Amino acid sequence: MGRGFRVLTSGLLAVVFAALAVPAGFNLAQAIEWPQPEPVISTPAAQLPPTELDPPPAGRSGTAPLPDPAALKPALDKALAFDGAGSFSGTVTDATSGEVLYNKGAADPVIPASNLKTLTAVAALESLGADRRLSTTVKRGSNPGVLYLVGGGDALLGAGESRPGAVWGEAGLATLAAQAAGKLAASDYTGELTVVVDDSLYSGPAISAAWDPGDVKNGEIAPVYPLALYAGRDQADGGGDLVADAASLAGTAFRDALAQAVAGKDFSVTAKVGRAAAPADGTVLAEVQSAPVAGQVAYMMQHSDNYVAEVLARNTAVAVGKPGSFGGGTEAVREAAERLGIPVKGMVLADASGLSMKNRVSPAQLAAAVTLIATAQDADLRAGIGSLPIAGLTGTLSGRYLEANAGGAGLVRAKTGTLNSVTSLSGYVASADGRLLVFAFVANGLTGSIDAARTAADRAATVLAGCGCR
Numbered sequence: 176m177g178r179g180f181r182v183l184t185s186g187l188l189a190v191v192f193a194a195l196a197v198p199a200g201f202n203l204a205q206a207i208e209w210p211q212p213e214p215v216i217s218t219p220a221a222q223l224p225p226t227e228l229d230p231p232p233a234g235r236s237g238t239a240p241l242p243d244p245a246a247l248k249p250a251l252d253k254a255l256a257f258d259g260a261g262s263f264s265g266t267v268t269d270a271t272s273g274e275v276l277y278n279k280g281a282a283d284p285v286i287p288a289s290n291l292k293t294l295t296a297v298a299a300l301e302s303l304g305a306d307r308r309l310s311t312t313v314k315r316g317s318n319p320g321v322l323y324l325v326g327g328g329d330a331l332l333g334a335g336e337s338r339p340g341a342v343w344g345e346a347g348l349a350t351l352a353a354q355a356a357g358k359l360a361a362s363d364y365t366g367e368l369t370v371v372v373d374d375s376l377y378s379g380p381a382i383s384a385a386w387d388p389g390d391v392k393n394g395e396i397a398p399v400y401p402l403a404l405y406a407g408r409d410q411a412d413g414g415g416d417l418v419a420d421a422a423s424l425a426g427t428a429f430r431d432a433l434a435q436a437v438a439g440k441d442f443s444v445t446a447k448v449g450r451a452a453a454p455a456d457g458t459v460l461a462e463v464q465s466a467p468v469a470g471q472v473a474y475m476m477q478h479s480d481n482y483v484a485e486v487l488a489r490n491t492a493v494a495v496g497k498p499g500s501f502g503g504g505t506e507a508v509r510e511a512a513e514r515l516g517i518p519v520k521g522m523v524l525a526d527a528s529g530l531s532m533k534n535r536v537s538p539a540q541l542a543a544a545v546t547l548i549a550t551a552q553d554a555d556l557r558a559g560i561g562s563l564p565i566a567g568l569t570g571t572l573s574g575r576y577l578e579a580n581a582g583g584a585g586l587v588r589a590k591t592g593t594l595n596s597v598t599s600l601s602g603y604v605a606s607a608d609g610r611l612l613v614f615a616f617v618a619n620g621l622t623g624s625i626d627a628a629r630t631a632a633d634r635a636a637t638v639l640a641g642c643g644c645r
Contacts, residue, residue, distance in 0.1 A: 237271035239609040242644035244276050250644060251277050254635040255616065259624025261596070263631070265616040266538045267639065270550050270603060276612070281542075284521040284535035285617045288592030289479045290599040291529035291536055293544040296472045296559055298511035299487045302494045305469035305558030309490065311346055311402055313355045313429075313461040314373075316454035319364040322355060323453035324429050325373040326402030326422060328490040329465035330483055331474065334404055334411060334428040337463055342470040343405065346463035348425065352432035354461035356440070365441035370433065371449035372426035376401040377489050379500030385525035385533050396530055397421065399485045401499070404428060406474075407482040417482060423448065469558035476562040476590055477570030481528035488527030501526065515556075517543040529592060538615035541601040545590075546613045549603045563588040563602050566636070576637070579630055583637035589614075593629070596621045600632040604640045612639050 247267065255263040264280035275281070309328040316323070333344025359368075381398030382391060390396060394417050397407050403421035405411060418424050426448040434444040465471065468487075475483040488504030491511065497503035505524040513519045517540055525533035548559045564570030567577050567584030571591040576584040589602025601615040616635055618628040 237611075239606070240643070240645060241269055241274070241610055242267075242276055242606060242612070242639075242642055246644040247277050247642065250638050250642060251635050252279070254638045255279070255631050257624060257627040257631040259621070259627050261618050261621035261624055261628060263616055263618045263628070264538050265614065265635070266542050267612055267614045268542055268546065270546055270611040270613050273546070277614075279538075281539040281615075282521075282537050284523065284537050285619050286532055286594065286597045287529055287534055287536040287541060287617060288594045288597040288599045289481075289529040290541050290590050290592040290601045290615070290617065291524070291527070291534055292475060292479065292484050293541055293548070293590050293601055294508055294512055294517070294524070294536065295484050295488055295491075295527045296476055296562060297515060297517075297544050297547050297556060298508040299468055299472055299491050300555045300559050301511050301515060301553075302491045302507060303468045303487075305467060305472075305555040307468045307494075308464040308466070309468075310462050310464050311348075311351065312459050313351060314453040314457035315460050316457045319362070320367055321369050321371055321449075322433070322460070323371050323373045323451075323457060324351075324402070324426055325453050326376055326400065326425070327465075328376060328401045328486060328493070330400075330403040330406055330421070330486040331465060331471065332402060332404050332425060334432065342466040342474045345466040345470075348404075348429045348463075349432040349436075351461050351463045352429060352436045354463075355433060356436035356442075358460040359437065359442060360440060367443050367445055368433065368437070369445045369447070369449060370426055370430040371451050371453075372402075372422050373451065373453040374400050374402060374422040375452040376493060377499040379498065379502065383485075383501045383526050383531070385501070385531040387532070390530060396481045396485070396528065399482065399489065399501075400425075401486070401489070403482070403486070406480055423450070426450075469555075469562075472559050473562040476559075477564055479571050479591060481530050484528035485526065512540070512544070515547055517547070530594075532594065538601075538617050541599075541615040541617070542613050545601050545603055545615065549611065549613065563590055566633075575629075575633055580633040580637040583633065583640045586640040587633075587636045589636060592617075593625065595625075598625050598628045598632060600629075600636060602636070604636055606639060607641050607643045614639060 266281035267277035311327050311329050312325045314323040331343045333347045335347050335349045337347035337350040338344045397417035400422035402425045404425050407417050407421045409415040409418050489499045492503035492507040493499045504527050523535040525531040564572035566572045566587035587604045589600050592599035599617040603613045616632045
């Protein structure tokens, strides 16, 4: 069995380029979990991204030998041991049969950190649909001089021209402004134009009471709105700081783009940007559409983006007829998980990003979400298969598995999670015999031991990658 099969096993081959195509992220606060810059090293040829696809394994992963739980347990117990406060709970299951191969408090609800985003991912894919695109529109009511910029749930808007095929910036406000200017030029109206932002798609507070105010102050999350530039940030490259009013910033960017688009015509654009709901019977002058939901989910998972996670949860709530609020979002995620067969006993969702310390999700529930992504026959859920970072190569795992645990590089695919006292890792990997294994390892109660615990989680996943364990 070749290494190509081990890296790209069990029908996952055709989507690897989607995973590799997601941008590697930006260097922000650790709690937001953007990956650190990759050190300059010489990467072994076997760990480079593949240049061509192997033939599908035609179910061979489901018939390959299973690890023996009696042999796997001591190997994982040793791998998950670390110096310092705190301890791991975790599980390993066979992706094909669901058989539990390792159980260390797997049913106990724990603080999951950003591994909770796996639940948000499957809920968004199931409720919205992988191919769903979200519209940002310009509407005009009875007053022809007022243009409403209506947010439809796209937090990855760009200020410039639309970028087809991108995730961030696929919908551009300059393109939207040009469309609106063209419609205005064909109308009888001339004179002053005022831009008004409509962010009424969401309801309730823009800041969750479940978040530590210090996390908001430190820029790990910001008020959540149904339209935002650059995932709620203030720089066009997707970096910079989260802003206090992403909807207002988007409105200002659209006003500036509109002013440029109508320059030299019989229009002028006022400096002030208003805020109000657009008339229900207003006329749509222009529209741009977001990247598909599957692309947004991949962005969230690769970069562990808290802001995009909260937006996706609210969009999920709206899609199933719930209020676009924090409560609506967490209810929608939990109910989607239950519909999909994920056990929800003991599950407590205080947010959709995993930032809150009030969340409680068991390793077994996290593993069930990963199993859905890796094995579901449903096309919407399967579209999320390329969303998990690849060890040593992409997303929040790009700076890990490079020296310590290098044996897992290119093989382990997993969602990371970090809070002040938590580290977590949930994903899938092919064993040395080619059996697809799903795992979830979560350590709570860490005090000054996050680095050691994170290394232990990586070590355990690497054990699975190299283990026949029979």
